[in-house]
Amino acid sequence: MADSSSVKTVLITGATGYIGRRLTHRLLEAGEYRLRVLVRNRHKVQVAIADRVDICEGSTFDRDALDAAVAGVDTAFYLIHSMGSGKSYHELDRQSAENFRSACVAAGVRRIIYLGGLGLRESASKHLLSRIETGEILGAEPDRIETIWLRAGAIIGSGSASFEIIRNLTQKLPVMITPRWVRTLTQPVGVEDVLSYLQASIELVHKGDLVVDIGAEQLSFQQMMHQAGEVMGLRRYLLPVPVLSPRLSSYWLILFTPLPYKLVSALVEGLKSETVVQNDHAARYFPGIQPRPFKKAVIEALQELETNQVISRWCDSSGQQACDIKDFDDPVGAIFRDVQVVPYEDGETPEEVFHSVCALGGLNGWFRYNYLWRLRGLLDKVFGGYGLNRGRRLDRELRMGDAVDFWKVVDIKEGKRLLLYAQMKLPGQAWLEFDIQPDQLVQTAHYLPRGVLGRLYWYAVLPFHHFVFADLARSVINASRPSFEER
Numbered sequence: 001m002a003d004s005s006s007v008k009t010v011l012i013t014g015a016t017g018y019i020g021r022r023l024t025h026r027l028l029e030a031g032e033y034r035l036r037v038l039v040r041n042r043h044k045v046q047v048a049i050a051d052r053v054d055i056c057e058g059s060t061f062d063r064d065a066l067d068a069a070v071a072g073v074d075t076a077f078y079l080i081h082s083m084g085s086g087k088s089y090h091e092l093d094r095q096s097a098e099n100f101r102s103a104c105v106a107a108g109v110r111r112i113i114y115l116g117g118l119g120l121r122e123s124a125s126k127h128l129l130s131r132i133e134t135g136e137i138l139g140a141e142p143d144r145i146e147t148i149w150l151r152a153g154a155i156i157g158s159g160s161a162s163f164e165i166i167r168n169l170t171q172k173l174p175v176m177i178t179p180r181w182v183r184t185l186t187q188p189v190g191v192e193d194v195l196s197y198l199q200a201s202i203e204l205v206h207k208g209d210l211v212v213d214i215g216a217e218q219l220s221f222q223q224m225m226h227q228a229g230e231v232m233g234l235r236r237y238l239l240p241v242p243v244l245s246p247r248l249s250s251y252w253l254i255l256f257t258p259l260p261y262k263l264v265s266a267l268v269e270g271l272k273s274e275t276v277v278q279n280d281h282a283a284r285y286f287p288g289i290q291p292r293p294f295k296k297a298v299i300e301a302l303q304e305l306e307t308n309q310v311i312s313r314w315c316d317s318s319g320q321q322a323c324d325i326k327d328f329d330d331p332v333g334a335i336f337r338d339v340q341v342v343p344y345e346d347g348e349t350p351e352e353v354f355h356s357v358c359a360l361g362g363l364n365g366w367f368r369y370n371y372l373w374r375l376r377g378l379l380d381k382v383f384g385g386y387g388l389n390r391g392r393r394l395d396r397e398l399r400m401g402d403a404v405d406f407w408k409v410v411d412i413k414e415g416k417r418l419l420l421y422a423q424m425k426l427p428g429q430a431w432l433e434f435d436i437q438p439d440q441l442v443q444t445a446h447y448l449p450r451g452v453l454g455r456l457y458w459y460a461v462l463p464f465h466h467f468v469f470a471d472l473a474r475s476v477i478n479a480s481r482p483s484f485e486e487r
């Protein structure tokens with residue numbers, strides 16, 4: 001890094017989201033800037049980088065936090081959206097962008113860099129319209145602050161929503177009856193290229209506002225499926241029919257992909273009309289970036305999955321159910337509990353037990369009663385939840401905010417505690433806590449029922465809990481023995 005007085009301070013908002021996490025890593029690797037992140041919960045910042053960035057805790061709806069975050073900043077990335085916040089997300093998006101621009105202008109920030117969606121206002125889905133309005137609001141004072149607005153369609157990278165849809169459908173379904181929109185043209189872009197454009201936007205010499213559409217080759221969803229199949233060595237058949245409505249195809253997609261209905265239906269809505277690049281600014285202003293072809297982006301994404309190198313996933317943001325994870329890290333208000341206490345009897349250490357706990361879920365499964373967990377996952381899917389499809393980001397490592405099947409990590413203390421919050425469809429709230437003590441594991445399922453139905457639910461599943469939870473705690477300890485993996 002250069003002389004510290006000349007080093008620019010760069011602010012990344014949305015630094016716990018899909019793009020923000022990767023951009024933070026990219027800019028840390030480059031080592032050219034002093035990095036600051038604005039996050040709603042500081043514990044979600046990965047431990048490994050927490051002491052290399054300046055962390056400001058707060059949201060864009062908290063003016064004091066915003067003012068502290070933008071003070072002394074040269075360039076500010078806006079990588080936020082409110083889609084997970086229910087019906088009013090449009091209004092929240094608008095307010096958030098207003099607050100951000102106003103704070104940046106007041107603090108004398110030189111430039112805002114925003115990543116929005118690709119597509120025309122006339123044919124925009126509700127979600128895209130909100131992304132367009134956000135860009136317009138951020139760029140509304142060109143004489144006081146510069147704005148670079150990058151617009152991307154489907155982003156292809158390990159864990160991205162578009163890639164996960166394509167990967168899951170390609171791997172699971174040899175033949176697909178598809179709606180007509182699978183032939184609509186779109187222009188995907190690899191996540192590494194998105195990061196390159198974002199990074200290069202900091203130093204781009206340009207006065208005033210600039211809108212830059214980014215994308216690789218034009219492809220329909222059908223072509224993307226075929227190409228992804230070729231990369232995976234799978235032959236796939238797509239049969240477009242006119243009768244599949246967007247709603248029906250969304251239901252179809254949620255059964256075979258990890259994404260929830262709300263996200264899927266927004267993506268399907270967006271695919272109804274063409275989303276292709278409308279200007280040549282990417283090539284003109286960023287001649288050094290040659291977007292990689294779709295197939296290459298798929299190969300890289302698959303490699304990251306295979307080598308356990310996934311930095312972020314579409315479900316990293318807290319989203320609707322746990323907007324601020326801080327509220328969910330103490331299940332003290334729960335009414336029902338299932339407590340299992342299992343002493344370590346075979347020389348296990350708390351560290352070994354902790355690592356065993358942190359390997360639960362995903363492809364590793366939930367031990368002996370896996371079929372019951374799968375049944376619960378299927379029921380969850382049917383009722384519009386995540387089911388077990390989200391799996392895990394990495395095989396053996398967890399961090400705050402990680403999804404583990406239908407759970408979310410809401411507290412993790414190395415060698416001591418793991419607390420999972422249930423994001424499955426439930427008439428109440430549930431947590432699964434692993435308290436790793438020096439000589440025993442205390443595993444507690446906490447449940448706070450909602451109304452009579454919530455109580456009935458607890459009694460209905462009680463017989464299953466009897467087997468599943470007792471077995472889970474014992475199996476975690478068994479799996480923690482060094483000899484376990486060798487067996």
Ligand SMILES: NC(=O)c1ccc[n+]([C@@H]2O[C@H](COP(=O)([O-])OP(=O)(O)OC[C@H]3O[C@@H](n4cnc5c(N)ncnc54)[C@H](OP(=O)(O)O)[C@@H]3O)[C@@H](O)[C@H]2O)c1
Binds near residue numbers: 060116118316
């Ligand atoms: N991912 C894609 O495939 C894709 C494609 C095209 C364009 N884009 C654009 O890229 C941008 C970033 O998207 P993404 O996929 O990275 O989103 P994401 O994974 O859903 O993350 C959103 C981030 O925003 C934070 N956030 C939300 N509301 C906030 C608020 N009021 N104050 C502070 N932080 C807030 C979230 O924090 P918590 O962790 O606390 O929830 C999270 O870090 C968006 O503008 C999106 O339209 C994304």
